[in-house]
Amino acid sequence: MLGKHLNNLLGLPELEFIKKSSHHKNTFTLYLQKKTKLEYCPKCATKSTTCYDKREVTIKDIPLRGKVVHLKITKRRFYCKSCKKPFTEPIQGIRKGFKSTTRFRKHIFWCASNFDNLKNVQIKNKCSSWMVYTSFYEHAELEVRKLQNPWGKTVGIDEHSFIRNVKYGHKEFVTIFVDYNKSRIREVVKGRYESDFRRDENLYNIPGRENVQNVITDFAPSMRSFAKSFFPNAKLIADKFHLVRLANNMVNLKRLEIMKDPKNSILKSRKNPLRKMLLMNSKKLKFSQQRALMYTFDLHRELEAFYKVKEMIVNLYNIRGYKRAKKAFAQITNFMSSLKMKGLQSLRRTMLDWKQEILNYFKRRVTNGKTEGSNRKAKLIQRQAYGFKKLPNYRLKLIYLCR
Numbered sequence: 086m087l088g089k090h091l092n093n094l095l096g097l098p099e100l101e102f103i104k105k106s107s108h109h110k111n112t113f114t115l116y117l118q119k120k121t122k123l124e125y126c127p128k129c130a131t132k133s134t135t136c137y138d139k140r141e142v143t144i145k146d147i148p149l150r151g152k153v154v155h156l157k158i159t160k161r162r163f164y165c166k167s168c169k170k171p172f173t174e175p176i177q178g179i180r181k182g183f184k185s186t187t188r189f190r191k192h193i194f195w196c197a198s199n200f201d202n203l204k205n206v207q208i209k210n211k212c213s214s215w216m217v218y219t220s221f222y223e224h225a226e227l228e229v230r231k232l233q234n235p236w237g238k239t240v241g242i243d244e245h246s247f248i249r250n251v252k253y254g255h256k257e258f259v260t261i262f263v264d265y266n267k268s269r270i271r272e273v274v275k276g277r278y279e280s281d282f283r284r285d286e287n288l289y290n291i292p293g294r295e296n297v298q299n300v301i302t303d304f305a306p307s308m309r310s311f312a313k314s315f316f317p318n319a320k321l322i323a324d325k326f327h328l329v330r331l332a333n334n335m336v337n338l339k340r341l342e343i344m345k346d347p348k349n350s351i352l353k354s355r356k357n358p359l360r361k362m363l364l365m366n367s368k369k370l371k372f373s374q375q376r377a378l379m380y381t382f383d384l385h386r387e388l389e390a391f392y393k394v395k396e397m398i399v400n401l402y403n404i405r406g407y408k409r410a411k412k413a414f415a416q417i418t419n420f421m422s423s424l425k426m427k428g429l430q431s432l433r434r435t436m437l438d439w440k441q442e443i444l445n446y447f448k449r450r451v452t453n454g455k456t457e458g459s460n461r462k463a464k465l466i467q468r469q470a471y472g473f474k475k476l477p478n479y480r481l482k483l484i485y486l487c488r
């Protein structure tokens with residue numbers, strides 16, 4: 086009677102309980118065996134009733150009341166007449182060649198994703214760090230494979246650094262595809278160029294890419310060209326924040342250029358708050374700060390022009406409506422071309438190149454915020470793990486934790 090209950094408790098329905106022994110202080114040992122009349126050959130599925138041999142295996146299970154549980158299972162070997170070879174009987178719940186039950190490995194996976202450090206997982210389950218590692222990624226892969234979520238309506242694409250190349254020292258990048266509607270990382274791809282994306286099979290296996298309506302990227306040409314062909318019905322949107330950042334950089338570079346001149350050594354002083362003032366929104370400046378800026382602009386007319394362009398770009402995003410934005414955009418680019426200054430022209434070229442994507446923002450009004458937020462999460466996961474070596478593991482962990 087007790088045997089039957091124990092069997093149900095173990096979750097191995099095929100096995101029959103024989104006896105229990107606990108000579109050791111810290112281990113429970115349970116003796117079990119399978120009691121079927123016939124078995125099927127795993128290679129050719131022929132019935133076999135002739136028992137050829139027996140052997141005992143020791144399988145580890147989930148610890149019980151702080152004691153290690155060992156299942157000693159007597160496995161029979163049968164002889165297959167058509168293959169003319171013996172085979173060992175398979176047991177449900179224990180994978181072939183494994184020394185632990187699937188249930189135990191799943192339990193370790195649960196512990197590893199819920200405990201705050203992996204050392205405690207080892208102590209709790211009385212197993213090695215290797216066991217934790219293999220069990221975790223084995224089950225993470227199964228869980229990720231189960232997620233058959235299609236693409237959402239809005240998708241964000243961005244890259245972040247992953248590891249420093251051991252041989253050549255350069256940084257290696259990964260690109261993440263974020264589903265905005267469900268706020269989850271849908272796929273992680275190695276590299277940041279179009280050819281890298283095209284090579285990735287996982288990306289092509291996700292269903293529903295023709296339903297994507299908005300794709301948000303930063304100013305990377307490779308992502309634009311890939312997104313155009315991969316999401317055929319989507320509108321591409323260049324991120325608002327990145328354009329403002331480009332404008333800010335441009336102003337800052339001009340300031341540094343002016344500082345290089347020995348005549349302007351006052352600007353070089355560390356206490357000079359000019360840098361911050363130049364990058365601030367002009368509406369947020371105090372009266373005294375505005376006066377200081379005016380004074381500087383009197384001395385450096387070029388800096389003033391750069392500042393004006395920056396302010397125009399920032400104000401562009403306060404406009405409502407596509408048509409008005411289009412007009413303002415034309416005004417900005419015309420103003421830039423009329424200035425004929427060196428640093429401005431490259432920004433103008435970028436803006437003209439991305440004109441449609443920038444203006445699409447005014448139709449849909451979505452930003453890259455969620456992608457950048459996911460990047461933050463990804464960096465946190467990297468740091469928590471003290472860095473990753475293998476990209477497949479990193480991918481599994483990111484998708485599983487941000488699902």
Ligand SMILES: [Zn+2]
Pocket residue numbers: 126127128129130131165166167168169
């Ligand atoms: Zn066979």
